[in-house]
Amino acid sequence: MRLVTFQHPADGSGAPRLGAIDPAADQIVDFTVAAPDLPRDMIGLIELGGEGLEMAAEAVAGAGVGSGGEARIDVAAARLLAPIPRPRRDxxxxxxxxxxxxxxxxxxxxxxxxxxxxxxxxxxxxxxxxxxxxxxxxxxxxxxxxxxxxxxxxxxxxxxxxxxxxxxxxxxxxxxxxxxxxxxxxxxxxxxxxxxxxxxxxxxxxxxxxxxxxxxxxxxxxxxxxxxxxxxxxxxxxxxxxxxxxxxxxxxxxxxxxxxxxxxxxxxxxxxxxxxxxxxxxxxxxxxxxxxxxxxxxxxxxxxxx
Structure with a gap:
């Protein structure tokens, strides 16, 4: 999976979001919408280990191309951040x-x-x-x-x-x-x-x-x-x-x-x-x-x- 931290152009707060890139469609599946039970930051997702990756994979599969809704955004429309914008330690x-x-x-x-x-x-x-x-x-x-x-x-x-x-x-x-x-x-x-x-x-x-x-x-x-x-x-x-x-x-x-x-x-x-x-x-x-x-x-x- 290709995991990203990004800012959504429609979110005026600029709050970082978690998602996964679908390279075939050049889109990001937004976990805020597609997997609301997942943690909101990359470290939280990492801490879930394999369970978190399974949930993320299910979210990507459930937000298939053409599925409608707000779960997908074009990569070009988002602002990619560092995957872990502020690490816990040096x-x-x-x-x-x-x-x-x-x-x-x-x-x-x-x-x-x-x-x-x-x-x-x-x-x-x-x-x-x-x-x-x-x-x-x-x-x-x-x-x-x-x-x-x-x-x-x-x-x-x-x-x-x-x-x-x-x-x-x-x-x-x-x-x-x-x-x-x-x-x-x-x-x-x-x-x-x-x-x-x-x-x-x-x-x-x-x-x-x-x-x-x-x-x-x-x-x-x-x-x-x-x-x-x-x-x-x-x-x-x-x-x-x-x-x-x-x-x-x-x-x-x-x-x-x-x-x-x-x-x-x-x-x-x-x-x-x-x-x-x-x-x-x-x-x-x-x-x-x-x-x-x-x-x-x-x-x-x-x-x-x-």
Whole structure:
């Protein structure tokens, strides 16, 4: 299922609604109408687990094309928000998790943490502030970085369903609810200056997310997910998730070894080679730029820079 959080144009309050995209019709089935017993937010739906997905699937089936009523709205008429507009806690993220990007970052002069080795021995885990999350089409606020070093990082986001601590690699994917697209926007000079990366990566608007959550039951072989990034229409990143140094089960196992994961947690799994600091000289984002990240089969996340 392709789950979304959106605003309905007929709802003057602008209250977020929950729904599912019917790709064949390019419409959203509005759960507010089609499934009024479902929770009103994505985290509530995630907490229901399989039961919630069954109820959502029944709602989609019951709101068939041509069924009439107000249960459907064209995707183009709605405003898509981040699937989880305000996570419960800071997002988890992974640094230097593609071989070529690890070397790219190591050689850039902006990495104050790697020492002599470019490729890490263990996963590098950091966090991004909940207030950094924005949705598709929302502006990235480059003026919040006084150093003028805003960079993009296209990444696969993993949404946790069943929480837990001490999750094994073998069981890890059973704890995944679905997948989304994330732009791990980074102020490179701030990242270097503060060493631990939080300030450089946690500024307001520095975590675009969306356009939807593709649920794990429909994801297929995640290793074959294909990530591409374009800046102003020009290609910059191109990789498959199978190229990760530390795969998704390893990340979940490593994080949960002593930290309890909870439903709705988000893990940004790392970015491939092709970010702005990989160029000589570095190419940073500025007002008027547009970053578009596509992960097939999830969709495209596009945001302007102001």
């Amino acid at each position: 997002l988890l993220a992974v640094g230097r998790n593609y071989h070529d990007h690890a070397r790219e970052f190591h050689d850039s002069g902006f990495d104050a943490t790697s020492g002599a080795e470019a490729v890490p021995e263990y996963p590098i885990i950091f966090t991004k502030a909940t207030t950094s999350v924005i949705g598709p089409g929302d502006p990235i606020l480059s003026d919040l970085d006084p150093t003028g070093s805003v960079d993009y990082e296209g990444e696969l986001g993993v949404v946790i369903g069943g929480g837990g601590r001490g999750i094994s690699k073998e069981a890890a994917l059973d704890h995944v609810y679905g997948y989304t697209v994330i732009n791990d926007v980074t102020a490179r000079h701030l990242q270097h200056r503060h060493k631990q990366w939080f300030i450089g990566k946690g500024l307001d608007s520095f975590c675009p997310m969306g356009p939807l959550i593709l649920t794990a039951d429909e994801a297929g072989d995640v290793g074959q997910f294909h990530l591409t990034t374009r800046v102003n229409g020009e290609p910059s990143q191109d990789a498959k998730v199978a190229d990760l140094i530390f795969d998704i089960p390893t990340l979940i196992c490593s994080i949960s070894a002593g930290i309890t994961l909870i439903p709705g947690d988000i893990i940004a799994t790392g970015t491939p080679v092709g970010v702005g600091i990989g160029f000589d000289p570095p190419i940073f984002l500025g007002s008027g730029d547009v970053v578009s990240i596509t992960i097939d089969p999830i969709g495209t996340l596009e945001n302007p820079v102001v």
